[in-house]
Amino acid sequence: MSEMFDKLHSYFQLPAVRYALIVGLLIALCSSLLGVTLVMKRFSFIGDGLSHVAFGAMAVATITGVTNNMLIIMPVTIISAVLLLRTGNNTKIKGDAAVAMISVGALALGYMMMNIAAQNGSGRTSSNVTADVCSTLFGSTAILTLKPADVWICIAMSIIVVSVFLVFYNKIFAVTFDESFAKATGVRSDAYNLLIAVVIAVIIVIAMNFVGSLLISALIIFPALSAMRVFKSFRSVIICSVVISLLCAFFGIIISILAGTPVGSTIVSADITVFFIFCIISFVLKRGK
Amino acid sequence: MGALLKCENVALGYEGDVITKDLDFTVSSGDYLCIVGENGSGKSTLIKALLGLKPPLSGKIELCGEVGKNEIGYLPQQTLVQRDFPASVREIVLSGCMNRCGLRPFYNKEEKKLAHDMMRRLDIEPLTKRCYRELSGGQQQRVLLARALCAARKMILLDEPVTGLDPKATNEMYELIDSLNKKDKITVIMVSHDMNAAVRYASHILHIGRKQMFFGTKEDYMTSKIGQAFLSVMGGEENE
Numbered sequence: 001m002s003e004m005f006d007k008l009h010s011y012f013q014l015p016a017v018r019y020a021l022i023v024g025l026l027i028a029l030c031s032s033l034l035g036v037t038l039v040m041k042r043f044s045f046i047g048d049g050l051s052h053v054a055f056g057a058m059a060v061a062t063i064t065g066v067t068n069n070m071l072i073i074m075p076v077t078i079i080s081a082v083l084l085l086r087t088g089n090n091t092k093i094k095g096d097a098a099v100a101m102i103s104v105g106a107l108a109l110g111y112m113m114m115n116i117a118a119q120n121g122s123g124r125t126s127s128n129v130t131a132d133v134c135s136t137l138f139g140s141t142a143i144l145t146l147k148p149a150d151v152w153i154c155i156a157m158s159i160i161v162v163s164v165f166l167v168f169y170n171k172i173f174a175v176t177f178d179e180s181f182a183k184a185t186g187v188r189s190d191a192y193n194l195l196i197a198v199v200i201a202v203i204i205v206i207a208m209n210f211v212g213s214l215l216i217s218a219l220i221i222f223p224a225l226s227a228m229r230v231f232k233s234f235r236s237v238i239i240c241s242v243v244i245s246l247l248c249a250f251f252g253i254i255i256s257i258l259a260g261t262p263v264g265s266t267i268v269s270a271d272i273t274v275f276f277i278f279c280i281i282s283f284v285l286k287r288g289k
Numbered sequence: 290m291g292a293l294l295k296c297e298n299v300a301l302g303y304e305g306d307v308i309t310k311d312l313d314f315t316v317s318s319g320d321y322l323c324i325v326g327e328n329g330s331g332k333s334t335l336i337k338a339l340l341g342l343k344p345p346l347s348g349k350i351e352l353c354g355e356v357g358k359n360e361i362g363y364l365p366q367q368t369l370v371q372r373d374f375p376a377s378v379r380e381i382v383l384s385g386c387m388n389r390c391g392l393r394p395f396y397n398k399e400e401k402k403l404a405h406d407m408m409r410r411l412d413i414e415p416l417t418k419r420c421y422r423e424l425s426g427g428q429q430q431r432v433l434l435a436r437a438l439c440a441a442r443k444m445i446l447l448d449e450p451v452t453g454l455d456p457k458a459t460n461e462m463y464e465l466i467d468s469l470n471k472k473d474k475i476t477v478i479m480v481s482h483d484m485n486a487a488v489r490y491a492s493h494i495l496h497i498g499r500k501q502m503f504f505g506t507k508e509d510y511m512t513s514k515i516g517q518a519f520l521s522v523m524g525g526e527e528n529e
Contacts, residue, residue, distance in 0.1 A: 040374055167394045174384040177374055178365070184340035185388040185440040186359030232420030233377035 004258060011257055019151045021253055024263070026158040027207045028219065028249030032241045033165045034200055035224025036234070037176045046084055047220045049103035050204045051213035053080045056106035056113075058208075063117040074205050081201035085193055157206050161199055168195060173234050211264030222271035223248070229275075229282040244274050292317050293356045293444060293476055294339065299348030301334045307346060308334060311500040316493075318443075321470045321477045323491035325484060325519070330498050332480040333366060336448050339478065356476075359388035362441025364434055366448045378424070378432050379417045382408055385439030400439075407435040411465070426453040434462070438469070444476040445469065451483065459483075463490055484520055 011017045038044055057076040061069040084098060165172070174182045175192045183189040207216050223241035231237045252267030259266075292315045300310035308331035316322055324332050337343040338350055340363055352358065362385070385407075386400040396404075408414050411431045416424065421432060430453065437445055450466065451459040467490050470477045481487050487494060494510040496503040502515050510516040 036375070170384070170387065170390070170395060173376070173380065174387045177376055177381065177384060180337075180340075180342050181363055181365060181436070181440075182384075182387065184342055184363040184446075185361055185385070186357065187387050228375050232375060232423070233418070234375060234380050235377075237375045 007258060008254065017257065019148070020263075021250070023151055023154045024210060024249045024253050024267070025246055026154055027203075027210050028245040028267070029242060030158050030161045030203045031207055031216070031219045032223040032245035033161070033238065034172075034196065034203065035220045035222075035241055036228065036237055037172060037196060038200070039221060039224050039228070040176050043085070043099070044221050045099045045103070045217065046081070046200065047204060047217035048214075049084065049099040049106075050077055050081055050201060051208055051216045052103040052107040052110070053077055054205055054208050055213045056110035059110035059113045059117075063113055070205070073208075074202070077205050078198055078201040081197040081204075082194060085197040085200075154206060157202060161203060164195070164199055168192065172196065177234075211267060215264045215268050218268040218271060219245070222268070222275050226271075226275045226278040229278040230285070244271070248274060292353045293320075294478075295349075295351045295353060296339075297349045297351075299338065299350055300346040301331050301338055301343075302346050305346075309497050309500060312348070312497065313501060314495055314504040316476060316478060318476055319470075319474055321467075321490060321492045322479070322495060323487040323493070324478065324480045324495045324497065325482075325487055326497040326502075332497065333448055335497065336363075336446050336478070336480055340446060356443040359440075360442040360444065362437035362439070362445040362475075364437040364445070364447040364450055366452065373422050376421050377418055378408070378413060378421060379404070381421055381432055382435045382439060385436035388440050404435075404439055407438045410438075411435045427455065427458045430454060430458075430462075434465075441469075441475055444478070447477065447479040449480055449482065451481075451486075459486075466490070488520065 038046060054073050054077045057073040058069055061072040064072075080102060084102065171187070171192050174187060175189045175196070179189050179193075182192075203220075204216055207219060211219055223245040224237070226244055227237045227240035231240050248270035249267050252270045253263060255261065255270075256263045256266040294316040296312050296314050299312040300307050301312070302308045308329075312335065324335060326332050334343065338345050340361070341350075341358070383396055383401065383404045386396055386404060389400060390396065405414075408417060411434060413428065413431050413435060416428060416432075421429065424432065430450070434450065437447070447466065451462050454462060463486050466477060466479065469475045470490075479487075479491070488507055488511060491507050493505065494503065494507055494516070495501070496510070496515060496519065503510055503513060505513075511520070
């Protein structure tokens with residue numbers, strides 16, 4: 001036991017590990033906030049779809065050799081988020097189908113472009129495409145090579161996301177619970193939907209480097225689903241899912257350091273475990289009544 | 290008594306298929322309008338159009354000077370609301386005050402008091418902290434009505450307000466809506482299957498089918514041919 005703590009202690013002497021922990025917790029916090037909204041709006045998969053779009057955008061950025069990936073990834077993802085949430089309700093292609101289409105489409109095109117670029121040796125691609133792609137999909141150890149600047153960007157983004165969420169909390173509730181009522185009674189629900197879309201896109205782009213684009217949905221959805229098993233009001237569900245998400249991220253990172261497992265999938269495993277625990281709790285509570 | 294809502298030559302439908310047309314009527318301040326008609330005649334669609342949720346195929350729907358978009362309450366058909374949503378009764382009723390907030394992010398004291406008053410008025414005070422999805426159908430309906438009342442300052446639109454209620458609750462619901470109209474001077478527009486209630490409480494009747502069949506006061510409706518024919522069919526069903 002004490003060996004473990006010694007090991008942890010020595011790790012935490014390294015700035016890289018501390019940065020990773022800070023960034024990890026901030027991402028967990030942000031991603032859990034909008035989980036309930038997405039689940040209730042039947043947009044659980046938008047995280048998946050958007051992260052694949054971000055993957056495609058990243059491929060383009062890598063090939064064209066733009067110095068800062070974010071310049072391409074962020075706008076593309078935000079635009080896709082807006083299009084998906086907006087058209088989801090009343091177009092010929094329904095929300096879930098549109099998400100699936102964009103998601104796999106971007107994934108396929110992104111992977112293809114990276115391969116072609118690697119063959120031609122253009123841009124900044126390394127020869128090891130499979131490893132590159134794998135780390136984008138499942139998150140990488142790049143979390144341990146964060147520079148202070150990255151950490152500050154992440155902190156700034158998190159502050160923006162959290163304060164937007166707090167300021168518009170009541171509006172987000174109204175628009176999520178019953179959009180047509182909100183619209184009918186003169187609340188500008190379109191504007192708030194747009195806001196939700198932009199915030200989600202920002203969260204996904206921040207989180208992508210961390211858990212990878214395949215696992216982001218888990219980070220967004222699992223804490224919300226777990227909390228919804230047990231808690232009854234919107235506010236308590238949100239608070240609970242934030243707490244779950246933070247705890248899972250914290251222990252996930254610690255375990256991944258000690259056991260040498262991939263960061264993203266360790267955190268998601270922790271989330272899954274909590275989900276089953278909450279399922280059992282809700283079952284026991286119902287029996288108890 | 291000025292006009293609040295004007296419908297001129299409105300046609301409604303989905304993607305080019307006309308459900309109902311030639312809708313031409315005016316709702317004045319203080320009216321209690323009941324919209325009747327057979328299933329599929331576009332009553333709910335009309336409500337949505339009046340609320341601006343669905344644009345009409347042609348024609349014009351206008352809110353007139355006195356009433357603003359954010360002074361309208363709306364009780365949707367219950368099937369439209371998410372039944373498995375994790376929200377407490379208080380949170381839902383309070384969300385009816387949203388249209389008073391404008392850009393202000395949080396509810397103020399008056400709005401919280403209003404929500405509380407409405408809950409007391411509808412006898413759902415003891416349920417304040419309960420979860421919406423665990424309530425019975427009738428209780429859920431009251432919660433949604435309380436929310437609509439918070440939003441309604443001048444006008445309220447109700448879509449089948451008594452669906453799923455037992456006879457006693459149905460009566461209470463009608464009495465409540467009536468007192469809103471008479472005491473609080475709120476203009477009521479209601480869709481209903483229940484012809485007996487329509488002719489008992491409403492001041493005006495709008496009967497729609499493939500087109501507008503009748504619009505006028507309740508008294509005129511009861512002496513008109515269409516009114517008598519429809520009443521004998523629908524009224525008979527209710528009594529069985």
